[in-house]
Amino acid sequence: MRKTLLYISLISLGLAVELALLESGKGIVAPPAVGGEWQMQVEGECAELRSPVMTIDQTGPRLEILISGMQKLNGSIARNRIAAAGAAPVRLSATSTGPSLRGRIQCRRGAVSFTAERRRHE
Amino acid sequence: MNELAITLLQIIVIVASGRAMAWLLRRVGQPAVIGEVTAGILLGPSAFGLLAPDLFARLFPPASLPILLALSQIGLILFMFVVGLEFAPDLMRGGGHSVVVISHVSIIVPFVMGTALALYLYPRVSDQSVSFRSFALFLGTSMSITAFPVLARILAERHLVRTRLGNTAIACAAVDDVTAWCVLAFVVMLVRAGNPTHLAVRIVLVAAYVLLLVFAVRPFLARVVPAIERKTSAEGVLAFVLLMVFVSACTTELLGIHALFGAFLAGAIVPREGTLATTLVTHTRGLTAVVFLPLFFAVTGLRMNIGLLQDRSLWICCGLVLLVAIVGKVGGAMFSALKVGFSWREATAIGLLMNTRGLMEMVVLNVGLDIGVVSRGLFTMTVLMALVTTGMTTPLLDRVLHIAREVERPGEMEAVA
Numbered sequence: 001m002r003k004t005l006l007y008i009s010l011i012s013l014g015l016a017v018e019l020a021l022l023e024s025g026k027g028i029v030a031p032p033a034v035g036g037e038w039q040m041q042v043e044g045e046c047a048e049l050r051s052p053v054m055t056i057d058q059t060g061p062r063l064e065i066l067i068s069g070m071q072k073l074n075g076s077i078a079r080n081r082i083a084a085a086g087a088a089p090v091r092l093s094a095t096s097t098g099p100s101l102r103g104r105i106q107c108r109r110g111a112v113s114f115t116a117e118r119r120r121h122e
Numbered sequence: 123m124n125e126l127a128i129t130l131l132q133i134i135v136i137v138a139s140g141r142a143m144a145w146l147l148r149r150v151g152q153p154a155v156i157g158e159v160t161a162g163i164l165l166g167p168s169a170f171g172l173l174a175p176d177l178f179a180r181l182f183p184p185a186s187l188p189i190l191l192a193l194s195q196i197g198l199i200l201f202m203f204v205v206g207l208e209f210a211p212d213l214m215r216g217g218g219h220s221v222v223v224i225s226h227v228s229i230i231v232p233f234v235m236g237t238a239l240a241l242y243l244y245p246r247v248s249d250q251s252v253s254f255r256s257f258a259l260f261l262g263t264s265m266s267i268t269a270f271p272v273l274a275r276i277l278a279e280r281h282l283v284r285t286r287l288g289n290t291a292i293a294c295a296a297v298d299d300v301t302a303w304c305v306l307a308f309v310v311m312l313v314r315a316g317n318p319t320h321l322a323v324r325i326v327l328v329a330a331y332v333l334l335l336v337f338a339v340r341p342f343l344a345r346v347v348p349a350i351e352r353k354t355s356a357e358g359v360l361a362f363v364l365l366m367v368f369v370s371a372c373t374t375e376l377l378g379i380h381a382l383f384g385a386f387l388a389g390a391i392v393p394r395e396g397t398l399a400t401t402l403v404t405h406t407r408g409l410t411a412v413v414f415l416p417l418f419f420a421v422t423g424l425r426m427n428i429g430l431l432q433d434r435s436l437w438i439c440c441g442l443v444l445l446v447a448i449v450g451k452v453g454g455a456m457f458s459a460l461k462v463g464f465s466w467r468e469a470t471a472i473g474l475l476m477n478t479r480g481l482m483e484m485v486v487l488n489v490g491l492d493i494g495v496v497s498r499g500l501f502t503m504t505v506l507m508a509l510v511t512t513g514m515t516t517p518l519l520d521r522v523l524h525i526a527r528e529v530e531r532p533g534e535m536e537a538v539a
Contacts, residue, residue, distance in 0.1 A: 003219040003220065003223055003462055006223060006458075006461055006462075007219070007222065007223045007226065007227075010223075010226075010230070010458070011226060011227070011230060014230035014231065014233070014234050015230070016234065017234050018230075018234050018237055018262070021234065021237045021238055021240075021241065021258070022237065022254075022255055022258060022259075024241065025237075025240060025241050025244065025254040025258055026254060026255075027245050028241065028245055028254055029245065029250075030244055030245050030248045030249050030250050030252070030254075031249050031250065031251065032250050033249040033251035033252075034249075035249065035251075035252050035497070044269075049323050057427075057498055058249055058497060059247050059436065059497045059498060059499025059500065060245065060246040060247045060248060060249065060497070060499070061245075061246075061293060061431055061434075062430075062432055062436070062499070064429075064430060064432075074432060075495070080353065105495070121251065121494065
């Protein structure tokens with residue numbers, strides 16, 4: 001009898017706390033989702049970007065960006081704005097609008113604009 | 123090099139390094155699974171990819187990974203079938219009320235603590251493609267796992283299976299396993315269903331499928347299998363059962379829960395009368411353990427990347443995941459064990475044993491990554507947590523039990539049979 005009461009009280013308390021926690025978390029906002037594979041369209045000359053596929057690995061607001069032919073970039077997303085940089089002076093900035101990205105990337109000969117469409121979600 | 127040669131080379135490297143690490147870590151008293159998981163992590167981008175990026179890119183070119191992933195999934199389906207085959211409902215009845223209290227409290231405490239941690243982690247390691255509810259429920263589930271096979275092996279190696287402590291721990295782990303799979307199945311359905319109507323339909327369909335297996339397929343197998351055993355060869359029976367496993371895995375995948383649940387259910391309904399279950403375990407376990415599971419660990423290692431934990435705040439998140447997992451599981455199990463009448467030392471030992479997450483945690487985490495509810499960063503943190511919680515079990519348990527043996531009072535660790 002004592003064990004049954006103990007069981008019922010502990011489990012009901014646990015469930016009540018669980019429901020309260022789930023309810024309280026409803027208002028928390030996570031960063032926009034940009035993780036996955038993106039097909040880039042470069043507007044201008046950039047020799048490094050021959051078949052530009054951009055892979056973004058996202059952990060919360062932190063991003064690891066791999067673009068074929070270029071070095072790895074580390075960056076972040078705040079609201080819907082992406083900013084990333086590599087070891088050499090390679091920089092990327094973009095704005096996310098859900099299924100597409102629009103921004104600029106620094107190539108050896110200067111910065112070029114690009115758009116990107118999502119190929120695969122992370 | 124062509125695709126087949128690359129795949130074969132990958133298998134050679136993975137199996138050989140897995141065996142070597144398992145052998146090495148067994149020398150220091152760790153379960154083989156720790157060595158195999160460590161080998162998988164070392165072969166991934168966190169170590170091998172960092173130290174020799176060119177060689178890593180040659181051995182694991184991105185185009186070859188789908189083949190490795192498919193092989194590891196098939197291996198995991200076979201492994202879950204073996205887990206189902208070895209599932210013994212009798213064990214759950216072993217310790218009566220005490221077992222139910224300890225196992226369920228040791229699930230709900232880390233689950234609730236995991237949900238509380240989700241309030242902090244959600245904006246830091248997740249994104250808007252995952253709802254808070256799915257994220258929190260999944261994190262809670264991953265915190266509340268206990269690895270029944272590893273726990274059973276640890277107890278057997280220490281000759282503790284037939285003690286009150288061992289009996290209770292095994293029974294609790296069995297209850298934990300079943301409860302955790304049910305909760306995970308619900309979370310996967312919740313994530314995949316999208317809206318409440320789809321979720322309700324899926325729950326009804328899955329419940330109907332489980333009832334069909336238990337009340338129609340199981341009795342049918344009990345009648346038909348002896349006849350098949352008499353008429354065909356062992357290979358014929360194996361082919362029949364494996365077909366059933368893949369059909370069941372495919373069905374649960376189509377029903378919106380993971381294929382692994384179907385494989386587990388197929389194993390669980392195989393009749394225990396006669397020699398069929400034992401024969402199937404013998405036939406499937408060896409190849410699964412030696413070849414397929416190391417492939418799964420390597421895929422896990424390839425999917426995690428310690429380099430993603432770029433700054434101190436992510437390492438703080440990782441530390442919190444570890445802390446909550448240990449405090450929740452050890453604390454929950456210990457507290458409830460004390461409340462149902464175990465001594466401090468026995469309660470501590472039960473808490474430590476229930477904290478063993480091992481392979482089961484890896485399975486759950488990979489499911490989370492497959493359905494997109496965990497990011498690769500969180501995946502990395504939770505794999506590290508699984509490794510640490512499993513690795514800490516044996517040294518701490520030996521310490522606690524050594525002290526306990528020195529001061530053991532009569533009757534404290536008595537055998538139950």
